[in-house]
Amino acid sequence: MGIKKSLAFESCSNYGFVKKAVKRFMPGENLSDAINATKDFMQKGILTVFTHLGENITQIQEAEEVKNHYLDVLENIHNEKIKTEISLKLTQIGLDLSFDNSLLFFNQVAQKASEYLNFVWIDMEGSAYTNTTIDFYRRTKLLNENTGVCLQAYLKRTEKDIQSLIDIRPNIRLVKGAYKEPKEIAFKDKSDVDKNYLQLAKFLLTQVKENGIKAVFGTHDLKIISEIKKLASNLNVQHEQIEFHMLYGIKTTEQHRLVNEGYKLKVLISYGSAWYPWYMRRLAERPANVGFVLKNIFSN
Numbered sequence: 342m343g344i345k346k347s348l349a350f351e352s353c354s355n356y357g358f359v360k361k362a363v364k365r366f367m368p369g370e371n372l373s374d375a376i377n378a379t380k381d382f383m384q385k386g387i388l389t390v391f392t393h394l395g396e397n398i399t400q401i402q403e404a405e406e407v408k409n410h411y412l413d414v415l416e417n418i419h420n421e422k423i424k425t426e427i428s429l430k431l432t433q434i435g436l437d438l439s440f441d442n443s444l445l446f447f448n449q450v451a452q453k454a455s456e457y458l459n460f461v462w463i464d465m466e467g468s469a470y471t472n473t474t475i476d477f478y479r480r481t482k483l484l485n486e487n488t489g490v491c492l493q494a495y496l497k498r499t500e501k502d503i504q505s506l507i508d509i510r511p512n513i514r515l516v517k518g519a520y521k522e523p524k525e526i527a528f529k530d531k532s533d534v535d536k537n538y539l540q541l542a543k544f545l546l547t548q549v550k551e552n553g554i555k556a557v558f559g560t561h562d563l564k565i566i567s568e569i570k571k572l573a574s575n576l577n578v579q580h581e582q583i584e585f586h587m588l589y590g591i592k593t594t595e596q597h598r599l600v601n602e603g604y605k606l607k608v609l610i611s612y613g614s615a616w617y618p619w620y621m622r623r624l625a626e627r628p629a630n631v632g633f634v635l636k637n638i639f640s641n
């Protein structure tokens with residue numbers, strides 16, 4: 342795939358220790374690695390979501406390659422009989438180049454997914470893309486019921502965004518947010534982000550109960566997960582109506598516990614060679630991961 346690699350990626354990716362550290366968060370660079378990992382997960386009652394790493398492509402041809410790749414992925418998922426959804430970034434299918442063209446590409450992917458009774462998620466990128474992504478989701482959801490969008494609890498606007506989408510019965514994956522955002526628009530303290538996450542979760546659970554929307558909680562925060570379970574129980578939302586999503590390689594014990602308790606749990610598996618910006622966000626989220634990389638340098 343013609344996704345351009347950054348200079349930093351070029352200089353880092355050649356080192357074995359970096360590859361080893363990245364392995365902690367992805368089973369491998371190829372689609373077949375993600376498929377094999379899914380087969381293992383399925384035996385434990387865990388389903389997956391695939392994302393091919395890449396963002397901010399600069400050529401329409403690259404966007405088309407990404408779109409064709411996801412069409413192939415859907416074919417593969419279907420043929421392999423694995424239970425896997427997909428999740429993609431709009432800038433990966435050319436949002437920076439053309440809204441209309443990326444909508445066309447996305448709709449092709451969503452329609453193919455619909456033929457296979459599958460589901461497509463839209464990731465949320467930095468705040469420069471929030472308005473456009475929400476507008477994009479509104480338009481595609483009218484055509485494609487089997488689509489959902491990620492919203493970020495660190496953004497002060499998110500409550501209004503959720504409310505503005507209620508009329509289209511949205512499918513929402515709520516996360517804390519992974520980008521560096523200014524304090525004017527985003528909560529900076531962990532306690533404020535967590536508080537907002539729980540407020541939004543409560544609202545979403547009410548909507549699950551009253552309007553049958555799909556709400557997914559993308560978090561590894563055990564305190565938040567525990568609060569969500571309590572909120573759901575108070576609202577009489579059944580275990581199987583709640584879905585948690587986590588990233589591959591993080592909080593694996595909790596993943597199994599949730600499945601054993603009867604909740605739906607999906608693991609997001611990233612693959613592909615363009616892992617550098619994505620991996621840097623994982624490091625920024627948790628500085629302890631830098632220690633993990635260093636340990637790998639010295640154990641190499």
Ligand SMILES: Cc1cc2nc3c(=O)[nH]c(=O)nc-3n(C[C@H](O)[C@H](O)[C@H](O)COP(=O)(O)OP(=O)(O)OC[C@H]3O[C@@H](n4cnc5c(N)ncnc54)[C@H](O)[C@@H]3O)c2cc1C
Pocket residue numbers: 463464465466491493516517518519520559560561562563586587588591592609623624626627630
């Ligand atoms: C399925 C899924 C999809 C996502 N999609 C998006 C998206 O589209 N847009 C976006 O902005 N963000 C996305 N994110 C990332 C998200 O915004 C957070 O940055 C990330 O999930 C960490 O937040 P947390 O809720 O786990 O809470 P935190 O408070 O950050 O973490 C809670 C605990 O989880 C563990 N943990 C968390 N992150 C790591 C890590 N990297 N390495 C090791 N341990 C860790 C630690 O023990 C930590 O104490 C997604 C996350 C998930 C799970």
